[in-house]
Amino acid sequence: MINFVSYRKPAFIISGILVVLSIIFMFVPGLNLGVDFTGGTILERQTAQNVTTDQVRRVLDEATPNIDLAGAVVQILDRPNQFMIRTRELSNADIIQIDQAFDTEFGSLIELKTDVVGPVIGKELVRNALIAIVVSAVGILAYVSWRFEYRFATVAVLCLLHDVLIVLGFFAITGREVNSPFVASVLAVLGYSINNTIVVFDRIRENRRVKKKQSYGELVNQSLNQTLTRSLNTAITTLVVIVMLVIFGGSAIGDFAMALLVGILLGTFSSLFLAGPLWMTWMERQK
Amino acid sequence: MLSIQSAKEESHLRRRDAWRIGIIVLVLIASAVSLYISPFTLGLDLRGGVNVVLEADESATTVTNESMNGVVSIIERRINALGVSEPLIQRQGARRVIVELPGISDQQQAIDTVGATALLEFKDPQGRTALDGSYLKNVQLGTDRYGQPAIDLEFDQEGARLFAQLTTGFQGQTTTIVLDGEVLQTVMIREPILEGKAQITGGMTIEEARHMVVLLQEGSLPVPMKIMEIRNVGPTLGQDSIDRSFRAGAIGVILVLLFMAFYYKLPGITADLALLIYIVIVLGVLSAIDAVLTLPGIAGIILSVGMAVDANVLIFERIKEELADGKRLRSAIEAGFNRAFATILDSNITTLITAAVLFFVGTGGVRGFAVTLGVGILASMFTAVIVTRLFLDFMVERRPDTMAKHFSSGGLKR
Numbered sequence: 001m002i003n004f005v006s007y008r009k010p011a012f013i014i015s016g017i018l019v020v021l022s023i024i025f026m027f028v029p030g031l032n033l034g035v036d037f038t039g040g041t042i043l044e045r046q047t048a049q050n051v052t053t054d055q056v057r058r059v060l061d062e063a064t065p066n067i068d069l070a071g072a073v074v075q076i077l078d079r080p081n082q083f084m085i086r087t088r089e090l091s092n093a094d095i096i097q098i099d100q101a102f103d104t105e106f107g108s109l110i111e112l113k114t115d116v117v118g119p120v121i122g123k124e125l126v127r128n129a130l131i132a133i134v135v136s137a138v139g140i141l142a143y144v145s146w147r148f149e150y151r152f153a154t155v156a157v158l159c160l161l162h163d164v165l166i167v168l169g170f171f172a173i174t175g176r177e178v179n180s181p182f183v184a185s186v187l188a189v190l191g192y193s194i195n196n197t198i199v200v201f202d203r204i205r206e207n208r209r210v211k212k213k214q215s216y217g218e219l220v221n222q223s224l225n226q227t228l229t230r231s232l233n234t235a236i237t238t239l240v241v242i243v244m245l246v247i248f249g250g251s252a253i254g255d256f257a258m259a260l261l262v263g264i265l266l267g268t269f270s271s272l273f274l275a276g277p278l279w280m281t282w283m284e285r286q287k
Numbered sequence: 288m289l290s291i292q293s294a295k296e297e298s299h300l301r302r303r304d305a306w307r308i309g310i311i312v313l314v315l316i317a318s319a320v321s322l323y324i325s326p327f328t329l330g331l332d333l334r335g336g337v338n339v340v341l342e343a344d345e346s347a348t349t350v351t352n353e354s355m356n357g358v359v360s361i362i363e364r365r366i367n368a369l370g371v372s373e374p375l376i377q378r379q380g381a382r383r384v385i386v387e388l389p390g391i392s393d394q395q396q397a398i399d400t401v402g403a404t405a406l407l408e409f410k411d412p413q414g415r416t417a418l419d420g421s422y423l424k425n426v427q428l429g430t431d432r433y434g435q436p437a438i439d440l441e442f443d444q445e446g447a448r449l450f451a452q453l454t455t456g457f458q459g460q461t462t463t464i465v466l467d468g469e470v471l472q473t474v475m476i477r478e479p480i481l482e483g484k485a486q487i488t489g490g491m492t493i494e495e496a497r498h499m500v501v502l503l504q505e506g507s508l509p510v511p512m513k514i515m516e517i518r519n520v521g522p523t524l525g526q527d528s529i530d531r532s533f534r535a536g537a538i539g540v541i542l543v544l545l546f547m548a549f550y551y552k553l554p555g556i557t558a559d560l561a562l563l564i565y566i567v568i569v570l571g572v573l574s575a576i577d578a579v580l581t582l583p584g585i586a587g588i589i590l591s592v593g594m595a596v597d598a599n600v601l602i603f604e605r606i607k608e609e610l611a612d613g614k615r616l617r618s619a620i621e622a623g624f625n626r627a628f629a630t631i632l633d634s635n636i637t638t639l640i641t642a643a644v645l646f647f648v649g650t651g652g653v654r655g656f657a658v659t660l661g662v663g664i665l666a667s668m669f670t671a672v673i674v675t676r677l678f679l680d681f682m683v684e685r686r687p688d689t690m691a692k693h694f695s696s697g698g699l700k701r
Binding site: 044046092095096110111112113114115116117118120121129131132135136139140143144147148180181183184187188190191192194195196198199202203206226229233234236237238239240241242243244245247248249250252253256257260 | 395398517518519520524527535539547550582594596601608630636643648650657
């Protein structure tokens with residue numbers, strides 16, 4: 001039997017540090033918001049030959065001097081003959097001119113993807129994403145308070161905020177792009193995290209009814225150990241498919257899968273080392 | 288006495304099994320039929336095409352519900368005239384229209400078709416509008432006297448009267464033909480035109496002329512629309528995304544199946560069968576509700592496979608505990624299912640809450656993800672409670688000793 005409760009101090013400290021760091025990372029260096037949020041243009045193109053970011057930049061500088069592309073981000077995608085340019089909102093005429101330049105320089109240009117997003121849409125997306133997270137949290141809080149009790153609910157929501165914040169921090173420090181699918185993956189993490197926590201709390205509630213004399217520490221430890229195999233097996237099967245998405249998904253789905261990967265690792269950690277011990281600490285303080 | 292009772296019990300079990308088998312077969316058939324009749328509609332991110340978000344320009348006119356509906360129906364007719372298959376034109380909120388044009392890769396064409404207000408005006412020499420495109424009765428592709436493409440216009444009665452007024456009043460002067468504020472042509476009025484016919488000529492290709500005919504024929508938008516967002520996915524990327532996610536999904540599912548079989552042995556294999564049925568059901572339900580399959584949606588399905596196993600794992604772990612407490616196999620399974628179900632319900636409802644929020648707040652791909660997540664959760668509850676249970680009962684009847692041994696031995700030692 002693993003004594004989870006005995007690790008609560010280091011677990012709280014590590015989590016606390018990670019959450020604080022994540023919040024700092026969200027300001028410095030800050031989240032790499034994609035055009036979905038900021039507005040702007042994304043061009044993904046494929047050419048006949050392998051290119052480097054320098055080559056792409058050179059074409060942009062030399063062939064389209066009339067278009068202001070200062071601050072444009074150039075990135076090579078999964079394959080060396082595919083690249084991406086991210087820049088401000090461009091007109092269609094600008095895009096056509098840029099495409100012609102690439103076609104002349106590198107040959108047989110294929111348009112993979114073009115996104116042009118106005119600034120208004122981006123602002124709405126930020127607002128909707130925040131609404132989604134807040135409404136989900138409130139909904140879960142209400143449901144868990146009703147089915148269990150408010151302390152379980154509060155701890156569960158704290159755990160999922162912990163998971164989501166660290167995913168955001170991870171994306172900020174690694175400079176991965178935050179876009180509209182990222183919002184979906186964060187909410188999936190939220191769903192997974194709450195699911196895990198509830199399984200543990202469900203067991204604590206059940207054990208509490210049966211053995212009234214147990215200390216909170218014993219109760220939490222027993223419940224965590226009883227649900228441990230389940231927690232690990234579910235984490236394994238879920239992680240297996242996500243790792244496949246990370247490996248084979250390519251650029252279109254890679255970041256989405258990466259957010260899930262980090263989030264599910266965190267969700268597993270918080271349901272084992274944070275949820276029960278936090279609840280226990282709360283209960284003991286109240287005595 | 289004992290044998291009579293067990294025979295009774297047996298017939299009760301048989302009847303219950305018959306019910307379960309019936310339900311499963313029905314659901315499977317329904318799923319298969321639905322997949323056969325209405326295969327998936329792929330989202331634009333998978334099959335390629337142009338997605339345009341337009342917003343009414345309120346600085347020009349006041350926007351009403353009727354005028355926005357007018358915008359939608361005119362855009363619809365323009366797109367139909369172009370022959371785009373399965374377009375989607377949808378109002379979003381009070382001032383927005385979303386247009387999806389699958390299979391179109393020319394962004395400029397999409398912008399011209401969807402975004403143009405198409406307000407045609409004839410201006411007198413002072414620059415005042417004498418008449419506009421709303422008086423047009425007929426628009427046709429024609430040729431000018433040099434054989435170049437031209438557009439033949441025919442006005443209705445009122446238009447003909449206004450046009451006659453213009454051409455009579457300003458004979459010897461010029462009229463300017465303007466489309467959406469852009470001068471198409473400035474023409475010298477040689478003689479009064481009384482029969483209400485005119486021709487726009489000069490400097491256009493046959494495609495441009497044809498396009499303009501469509502725009503003028505369907506009329507101008509009652510509200511000028513601004514393009515807020517354009518997304519264009521080429522067919523190469525779409526196919527690539529399908530291939531990649533299919534590969535990731537297939538390998539992921541195989542690994543999950545292997546894990547369950549190795550970890551839980553015979554009961555694990557029954558869970559694997561249930562998982563395969565789960566996949567068929569999820570795909571069937573998604574096709575039945577006409578869900579549009581997007582890239583995040585596929586990721587959602589793949590993710591749900593990993594999570595669907597959860598219900599089975601919860602149940603198996605419970606059964607193991609009940610066996611460890613000294614219960615006999617049958618009653619351990621009974622108790623395991625009952626106790627695990629409460630947990631499954633509570634944990635899944637919280638996940639359903641997030642799926643519902645995602646659905647109502649999200650747009651496009653995010654929404655697709657929410658639908659697959661929600662359908663996945665419901666289907667996994669169904670398969671765990673009905674399908675896995677049936678298979679377990681079946682196996683327990685055939686191989687009671689093996690099942691008991693595998694349940695007790697599988698997994699971590701406590």
